[in-house]
Amino acid sequence: MKKKLAGRKNLIIILADQLRRQALACYGDPNVSTPNIDRLAAKGVRFNAACSTYPVCVPFRFSLMTGEYGHARNVPTIDWQMDPGERSLADPFNEAGYHTVYLGKWHLDGIPYPHFDVPVPRERQARWQKWYGFELCNNHFNSFYFEDDDPEKKLIEGYQTDGFFDLTIHHLAEKRPKDKPFCCLLSVEPPHFPYEAPEEDIARWRDRELILPATFQQRENYFCPESTWDPPIEADVNDRLRRLRIYYAMIENLDRNVGKLLDWLDHEGLAENTIVSLIADHGEMGGAHGFPTAMKESSFEEAIAIPFIVCDPSVAQTKVIDDVLCTEDFFPTFCGIAGVKVPAGLPGLDCSPLIRGESRGLERESVLIEMVEERRPKGTFYGHSMRGLRGPRYKYTVLRGPQGGVYSPGHIAPWQLFDREKDSLEQRNLLLDPEQDTAELAQRLHCELVEKLEAANDGEWIKGCALPFA
Structure with missing residues (x-):
C-alpha cells in the first residue's frame, strides 16, 4: 500500500561519527565492503568533496544544527553548551508541519566528562518534537538514551548502531503521526572510538591484510600540531593496524543497518517519498601522516573529508558531484531538498538545485x-x-x-x-x-x-x- 503524502517528502538524515569519506567503497576504499551505502549512492547523488569545516564533534554539530560557522560563537572543540535560543534545523521543519524526531548522540549540552549519563533538559533539545537522545556515551555496548523529558535512563540492548536503527524503525512504524511528513535525524557514535564492534563483524577483519596509503606512519618534515587531549594509546604499529581493522568492522556494521532501514522503507511503501541522506561530522587520521588513529582535529583530508550522499527518489538521474561543500551548506540544503523554506541569512548554500539537476555548479569554488x-x-x-x-x-x-x-x-x-x-x-x-x-x-x-x-x-x-x- 502506498503511504505517500502528496507533495510532502519525508527526510531521514543518518549522521555517523568520525566516518571519513575515504573509508567507504563507493568513495574508492579498497578494503571495505559497503553494499548498502553503495546502493544509496548508486540510486542518488554522491558528493565527492564535502568537507567538515571544523572537524570535531561539537562544532560540526553546532553548524549542522544552526547553519552558522563555529567561529561565529567562538565554539571550542569540546565541552560546550549551545544556547537554547539558537534557531535549529528542527524549526523550519516544525513550521512546515513536519513531525521532527532526533535519535542518538547530541553533544551540544556541555555535560562535563565523565558525567554523561544525565538527560539533556527538554528546553535544550532544540525543539525536536520527539527525542530519544543522549549527550555522549563512547561505550558502544553499554549505550543509553533519554526520551523527551523523562529522567529515566533507557538502555540500548546490544550494540549501539544496531539498537538505534531498530529504535528509529520502531518509532517511524509505530509512533509517528501518519498524517504528517517526518524529518528524522539519526546520530550514532560508531565508527568513533572506542574501537569495538560485534564479534561477527570483527571476525571478518581479524588479521586481514590492509591496503594502506603511502602516508601511513609517515611523519611530515614540518611542524604539525597534535591534540592536547589523550587519544587512545597505541602500543605499536600492530595495535594501530588492529584498530584500523575494527574501524572497518564498525563501518560494515553501519552499512548493514543502513540496508535494514532501506529495506524497511521499501516494505512499508515509504521509499518513493522519503529522501535518505548519509553524512558524517568529520573523519579520522587513521595513522596517516603519522598521526594517532583516532585524531581528527587537523586540516589534512583524512580529517575534513566526509561523505555526503542524498537519495531522493523524485530525482531521476543519479550523479556524482565534484563541487566543494562545507558543513554550513547542510542546513539550507536539507531544507531545500525537502521543499521547506530555507531561512534567510545563513552563510552556507542551498545545494538542492544542484542535486535536482537545475544547476550545473555552485558559483562558489572554495x-x-x-x-x-x-x-x-x-x-x-x-x-x-x-x-x-x-x-x-x-x-x-x-x-x-x-x-x-x-x-x-x-x-x-x-x-x-x-x-x-x-x-x-x-x-x-x-x-x-x-x-x-x-x-x-x-x-x-x-x-x-x-x-x-x-x-x-x-x-x-x-x-x-x-x-x-x-
Whole structure:
C-alpha cells in the first residue's frame, strides 16, 4: 500500500561519527565492503568533496544544527553548551508541519566528562518534537538514551548502531503521526572510538591484510600540531593496524543497518517519498601522516573529508558531484531538498538545485576550514587555531600558535599549500618545496582567504599574518 503524502517528502538524515569519506567503497576504499551505502549512492547523488569545516564533534554539530560557522560563537572543540535560543534545523521543519524526531548522540549540552549519563533538559533539545537522545556515551555496548523529558535512563540492548536503527524503525512504524511528513535525524557514535564492534563483524577483519596509503606512519618534515587531549594509546604499529581493522568492522556494521532501514522503507511503501541522506561530522587520521588513529582535529583530508550522499527518489538521474561543500551548506540544503523554506541569512548554500539537476555548479569554488582558538583556562583538547581554504584543486592554511615551539603565543604564519590535483595525499607542502609560480599562487590564495574571513565576520583572526613569500 502506498503511504505517500502528496507533495510532502519525508527526510531521514543518518549522521555517523568520525566516518571519513575515504573509508567507504563507493568513495574508492579498497578494503571495505559497503553494499548498502553503495546502493544509496548508486540510486542518488554522491558528493565527492564535502568537507567538515571544523572537524570535531561539537562544532560540526553546532553548524549542522544552526547553519552558522563555529567561529561565529567562538565554539571550542569540546565541552560546550549551545544556547537554547539558537534557531535549529528542527524549526523550519516544525513550521512546515513536519513531525521532527532526533535519535542518538547530541553533544551540544556541555555535560562535563565523565558525567554523561544525565538527560539533556527538554528546553535544550532544540525543539525536536520527539527525542530519544543522549549527550555522549563512547561505550558502544553499554549505550543509553533519554526520551523527551523523562529522567529515566533507557538502555540500548546490544550494540549501539544496531539498537538505534531498530529504535528509529520502531518509532517511524509505530509512533509517528501518519498524517504528517517526518524529518528524522539519526546520530550514532560508531565508527568513533572506542574501537569495538560485534564479534561477527570483527571476525571478518581479524588479521586481514590492509591496503594502506603511502602516508601511513609517515611523519611530515614540518611542524604539525597534535591534540592536547589523550587519544587512545597505541602500543605499536600492530595495535594501530588492529584498530584500523575494527574501524572497518564498525563501518560494515553501519552499512548493514543502513540496508535494514532501506529495506524497511521499501516494505512499508515509504521509499518513493522519503529522501535518505548519509553524512558524517568529520573523519579520522587513521595513522596517516603519522598521526594517532583516532585524531581528527587537523586540516589534512583524512580529517575534513566526509561523505555526503542524498537519495531522493523524485530525482531521476543519479550523479556524482565534484563541487566543494562545507558543513554550513547542510542546513539550507536539507531544507531545500525537502521543499521547506530555507531561512534567510545563513552563510552556507542551498545545494538542492544542484542535486535536482537545475544547476550545473555552485558559483562558489572554495570553502573555509577552521579550528577555533581555545580560550578557556582549562581547555585541553586542541591548542592551536587554524583557518584555511579548500578548493577543487588547492588547499591553503594559516596557523596561529598558543604556546611555545614553532608557533608561539599569537604568532601567525602561512602553514600549508597543497596542489591536490598533483598530490592527492597531501605529501608535498608547496610552502616548503615551491614550484615555479608558487609564490604568486600562494599570495592569491592568501588574499582569497582574507576576503572569505572578512565576509564571514572573522577578518580579525588573520590580521598581522604576512603574505607567503613576501
